[in-house]
Amino acid sequence: MAGLGGTETLGRKSRWAILDLVVVVYALVPVLWIMSLSFKTTKTLTDGNFIPREWTLDNYKAIFQTSEFVRALGNSIGIAIISTVIAVVLGTMAAYAVARLDFPGKKALVGVSLLVAMFPQVSLVSPLFEIERSVGLFNTWPGLILPYITFALPLSIYTLSAFFREIPWELEKAAKMDGATPAQAFRKVIAPLAAPGVFTTAILVFILCWNDFLFAISLTSTSASRTVPAALSFFTGASQFEDPTGSISAAAVVITVPIIVFVLLFQRRIVAGLTSGAVKG
Amino acid sequence: MAEIVLDKVTKRYPDGALAVSDVDIEIADGEFIILVGPSGCGKSTTLNMIAGLEDITSGELRIGGNRVNERAPKDRDIAMVFQSYALYPHMTVRENMAFPLRLAKVDNATVERKVNDAAEILDLTQHLDRRPANLSGGQRQRVAMGRAIVRSPKAFLMDEPLSNLDAKLRVQMRTSVSRLQKQLGTTMVYVTHDQVEAMTLGDRVVVMRGGVVQQIGAPQYLYDHPSNLFVAGFIGSPSMNFLPATLEDGTLRSSLAELPLTDRIRKLLESADAPREVIMGVRPEHFEDAALLDDASRARGATFTGQVDVLESMGSDKYAYFTLSGEQATSAELAELAADVGSADVPTSGIQLVTRISAASPARLGQSAEIWFDADKVQLFDPSSGRNLTFAGE
Numbered sequence: 212m213a214g215l216g217g218t219e220t221l222g223r224k225s226r227w228a229i230l231d232l233v234v235v236v237y238a239l240v241p242v243l244w245i246m247s248l249s250f251k252t253t254k255t256l257t258d259g260n261f262i263p264r265e266w267t268l269d270n271y272k273a274i275f276q277t278s279e280f281v282r283a284l285g286n287s288i289g290i291a292i293i294s295t296v297i298a299v300v301l302g303t304m305a306a307y308a309v310a311r312l313d314f315p316g317k318k319a320l321v322g323v324s325l326l327v328a329m330f331p332q333v334s335l336v337s338p339l340f341e342i343e344r345s346v347g348l349f350n351t352w353p354g355l356i357l358p359y360i361t362f363a364l365p366l367s368i369y370t371l372s373a374f375f376r377e378i379p380w381e382l383e384k385a386a387k388m389d390g391a392t393p394a395q396a397f398r399k400v401i402a403p404l405a406a407p408g409v410f411t412t413a414i415l416v417f418i419l420c421w422n423d424f425l426f427a428i429s430l431t432s433t434s435a436s437r438t439v440p441a442a443l444s445f446f447t448g449a450s451q452f453e454d455p456t457g458s459i460s461a462a463a464v465v466i467t468v469p470i471i472v473f474v475l476l477f478q479r480r481i482v483a484g485l486t487s488g489a490v491k492g
Numbered sequence: 493m494a495e496i497v498l499d500k501v502t503k504r505y506p507d508g509a510l511a512v513s514d515v516d517i518e519i520a521d522g523e524f525i526i527l528v529g530p531s532g533c534g535k536s537t538t539l540n541m542i543a544g545l546e547d548i549t550s551g552e553l554r555i556g557g558n559r560v561n562e563r564a565p566k567d568r569d570i571a572m573v574f575q576s577y578a579l580y581p582h583m584t585v586r587e588n589m590a591f592p593l594r595l596a597k598v599d600n601a602t603v604e605r606k607v608n609d610a611a612e613i614l615d616l617t618q619h620l621d622r623r624p625a626n627l628s629g630g631q632r633q634r635v636a637m638g639r640a641i642v643r644s645p646k647a648f649l650m651d652e653p654l655s656n657l658d659a660k661l662r663v664q665m666r667t668s669v670s671r672l673q674k675q676l677g678t679t680m681v682y683v684t685h686d687q688v689e690a691m692t693l694g695d696r697v698v699v700m701r702g703g704v705v706q707q708i709g710a711p712q713y714l715y716d717h718p719s720n721l722f723v724a725g726f727i728g729s730p731s732m733n734f735l736p737a738t739l740e741d742g743t744l745r746s747s748l749a750e751l752p753l754t755d756r757i758r759k760l761l762e763s764a765d766a767p768r769e770v771i772m773g774v775r776p777e778h779f780e781d782a783a784l785l786d787d788a789s790r791a792r793g794a795t796f797t798g799q800v801d802v803l804e805s806m807g808s809d810k811y812a813y814f815t816l817s818g819e820q821a822t823s824a825e826l827a828e829l830a831a832d833v834g835s836a837d838v839p840t841s842g843i844q845l846v847t848r849i850s851a852a853s854p855a856r857l858g859q860s861a862e863i864w865f866d867a868d869k870v871q872l873f874d875p876s877s878g879r880n881l882t883f884a885g886e
Contacts, residue, residue, distance in 0.1 A: 384545050385578035388649075389592035389639065390566040399591075403582045 242467075249460035256456055270461035280462055282434040283442030288469065290352055290438060291420040294359035298416050299409060301360070302367025307401070309368065310375035311383075321368075328365035336429045343430055350432045358426050363416040370415065374408025375401075410477040417473055421466075439466045494556030494646040495521045496542060496679060501551035503537050503703075511537045513703045514551070519647075519681065524673050526694035527683045529726070530832035534703035535683045536651055542681060543572050543649050556646060566595075571640035572649040575656065577632045579624040579639075585611075586620040589638045596643060610638045613672070630661045637672070647679040654689065666692060687727050691715070699723045701828070721771065721878035722825040724871060730776050730811070730846045731829075734821040737772035737872070744870070746772050747818035747843060749794035754868045757882055761872065764881040771821045771873040776811065778869040779847035781855055782862040793867040798845070803857045809848055812855055812863070816843040825878045 248256065249270050251263045258264065274280045308314065309321060339358060340349070348354035378401060386396035402409075427441035434442070443462055446455040496519040503512040512534040519525050527535040540546040542553060544565035553561050560568050571592070580588050586607055593603045611617045614634040624632055633653060640648055653669070654662045670693050673680050684690055690697045691711040699706040699714065699722070707719040711727075718724035724732050737746035742758060744751045753761070782795045802813040820843055847863055855861040872881045 379576065379578065381574050381576050381578040382580065385572070385574060385580075385639075386591075387545065387565045388543060388570070388572040390595040390643075392564075392566065395595065400580055 245460050245463050248456060249464050251457060253457060256454070270457040271465070274458050274462050274465070279434055279442055279445070280439070283437050283439045284466070286352070286434075286436055287421060287438040287440075287466065290355050290359070290436075291417055293352070294356045294363060294420045295413055295417045297356070298360045298363035298367050299371075299413050302364055302371050302412060302416075303405070303409060305364070306368045306371030307375055307397075310372045311380070324365040324368050327361060328369075332362065332425055336425060339426070340429055349430060350436050352436055354430050355426060355436060355438070358430070359420045359423065363419055366419065367412045367416055370412045371405070371408050374405050374411075378404050414474055414477055418470060421470060494679065495519055495523075496647060496681065497552075497554040498538070498542070499552040499554065501538070501541060501553060502549050503534070503541060503546065504549040511703050512541070515705055517698055517705070517708065519679060522677045522679055524670075524680045524682065524693060524695045526690040526697045527681065527700060528685065528687060528690040528697055529700035529706075530828065531685060532702075533700040535685075535698075535700050537703075538700070539572075539649050539651055539681060539683045542647075543570060544568050569645050570647045570649060571643065571645040572651065573636045573640050573653045575652040577624075577636040577653075577656075579632055579635055581624050584621050584623055585616060585627070585635050585638075588624065588635055589642050592639060592643045606642045607638075610642045613641070613675070614638050629657050630665065633657060633665060637669075641672075641676065644676075645678070647681065648673075650680065650682040652684055653682075655684070655686070669693065688729060691727065697727075699726060701825075717884055718871070718880055719883050720825065720880055721773075721823055721873045722829065724773050724873070724880065725826060725829045728775060730848075732773045732775050732871075733843075733845050733847075734826060734873075735772050735774075735816070735843055735845075736819055736821045736875075737770050739766060739768055739770055739872075744770075744772060744872070747816045748772075748774075748796045748845075748865070751794045751867055751870070756868060757870065757872070760882045760884065764879075764883075766872065766881045767874060767876075769875060770881060771823060771826075771875050773871040773873060774865055774869065776846045776848040778866045779812075779849060780864050781849045781853035782864040783854060784850055784852060785864055790864055793865050795862050795864045797860055797862045799860045800855050800857055803855060805851065807851065809851050810853055810855070812847045812849055812853075812861065814845040814847070814863075815841075816845055818843055820844075821875070823873075823875045823878055 244261070247261055247263055250266050250268070251258075252265045252267045252269065255264050305320075305324075309317060335358075343349040343354050348357070382400055382404070383396050386400045387393075391399065422440065423438075424440040427438040428444065431437040431441055437445075439462065443459055446459050446462070496517075498515050498517045498519075501512065501515045502510070504510050515534075515538060517525070527538055529535050537546060541548050542555075544560070544563060548561050552559055555568060555570070580591065583591065589607045589610055590603050593606060598606075607620070608617070611620055614637060616631065616634055616638060619627060619631060619635075624635065627635065633656075636653070650669075654665050657665060666689060669682075682689075682693060684693075694711060696708060697711050697714055698708045701722050707714060707723045709717075714723055714727050718727060721734075725734065735746045735748060737744050739745075739753075739761070742753050744753055782790060796816075798814040798816065800812050801815055802811075804811040804813075847865075849855065849863070853861075870882070873879065874881055
């Protein structure tokens with residue numbers, strides 16, 4: 212491992228630079244393509260140029276003028292945030308119990324949550340559709356929030372219990388000795404230390420709910436609860452002879468923005484090694 | 493400040509394992525008491541029961557005269573220092589130390605004053621705004637102590653607080669713990685597996701084995717008058733030498749020497765109803781190089797001649813090691829002590845003997861030396877029960 216010692220040669224540097232470039236290009240070309248499409252005019256849409264010849268913001272203006280998209284964006288944000296909050300709060304409590312307590316049925320609980328995560332969602336769509344229709348949840352926010360929580364919970368329990376296990380148990384004992392009630396010990400000592408784990412989980416869960424297409428398309432029927440991924444597929448052009456590629460591209464760019472904001476916002480809170488210094492070592 | 497009384501305190505786990513059995517300890521107000529024993533002897537469980545972190549199965553725990561069995565740790569008004577220090581990593585040193593006061597809803601000015609006072613005592617003033625991750629082991633240890641002393645609790649509980657420090661720092665911290673306890677005058681219960689810490693720190697020492705209290709007393713008293721083989725072997729470094737011996741017609745036969753019993757020992761043995769086969773224990777410092785003694789002193793003991801295996805010169809005196817022929821003394825207590833120090837798997841043949849002799853001794857490595865030992869300092873134990881047959885009683 213000579214490279215770690217600071218003996219970086221030019222050849223070595225350039226090899227890494229090329230490798231990095233390949234990875235970045237591979238990952239970003241589809242994204243850039245979509246962005247390029249979204250800035251093109253209808254005429255130049257299919258000219259095959261990567262960089263648009265004629266720039267326009269018309270596509271963006273158009274999608275924000277249709278109530279369909281704005282409604283869907285609102286639905287998406289609302290449903291994803293509510294699902295994330297509920298899944299993370301429930302997941303935190305469950306993960307804490309899984310990591311710390313010894314209760315009957317613990318293994319069964321962990322096993323079942325793993326089972327839920329493994330279950331193919333496609334096979335659940337038809338029964339869920341029937342159930343939601345008969346209980347009146349079809350095409351409502353709760354109708355999407357409930358399945359999202361179900362599939363996000365195993366994820367959040369798993370990630371969070373790994374984080375809780377890292378927190379030394381003696382800290383809780385110390386808090387108890389210092390005069391804290393169990394609730395205070397959790398709030399003032401455990402929760403702040405688990406925060407990076409909670410934020411990581413929140414990001415993962417949010418992305419999971421935000422990106423979902425399967426449930427969104429199957430369990431909604433109008434713009435009352437349709438989320439953006441589903442709404443995109445219902446986009447039409449200005450006339451029936453016009454392709455909605457431009458507006459779909461613009462919408463796709465718009466819906467990645469909240470994810471980026473969400474990640475950037477919480478990334479600052481994900482500080483690795485927050486527990487260092489708690490105990491010996 | 494308060495006295496702590498353990499009245500037949502027992503801890504039995506749900507799986508039936510008995511961790512602590514019928515412990516009776518009366519800890520006086522302001523006393524510094526040490527719980528010591530090999531790992532798994534129940535000393536930490538006892539401490540956790542005093543703290544309230546573990547439930548008491550039966551018996552009664554009284555702090556300041558009140559039964560506290562059912563009280564939560566926070567209502568017992570005691571502070572604890574953990575082996576791992578258990579500092580809150582997301583708080584600065586100041587916040588760590590202020591934490592118990594904040595929970596007790598003390599006003600800001602008082603918190604500030606108390607934290608500063610504690611920091612002064614522990615020499616932490618310039619570190620108050622740092623986080624635990626940026627502190628050295630010794631500093632973290634002091635922060636843990638600071639967090640305990642800020643709220644002036646009725647008692648301090650310490651769970652092997654020095655065992656994570658390196659050897660030099662440990663000796664230094666040992667003196668400061670002792671000084672701190674004297675300065676504050678607060679009752680302190682201190683758990684350690686290190687008999688040197690136990691000997692040097694405590695007003696009284698409680699030796700535990702397998703959940704049972706073996707003996708309680710001042711360190712010197714335990715050293716001079718161990719009530720059984722376990723205490724005799726555990727207290728003292730290097731530890732007491734044990735040899736199998738036979739009592740016959742007022743003499744004690746062992747592979748060391750034939751020793752006429754002194755009147756004092758003979759009387760004790762008679763009242764103790766001693767068996768024929770015994771285990772003889774002699775502390776290293778009760779040996780001396782016979783060449784350095786006059787006849788009068790030599791008459792008070794017996795001598796043996798052996799080849800010096802290892803000779804360690806400590807400057808002030810020398811340790812001479814011998815290997816004697818014959819079987820080693822065996823008993824459950826000795827086996828447990830050997831297992832605790834890890835010497836059980838070291839193969840040895842014959843009896844290992846450690847003697848501490850004067851630095852002026854002419855003994856040479858590999859040569860034979862005549863070594864004298866004090867007949868009146870010999871202690872005899874019953875191999876089956878471990879009882880000290882020469883124990884003079886309280």
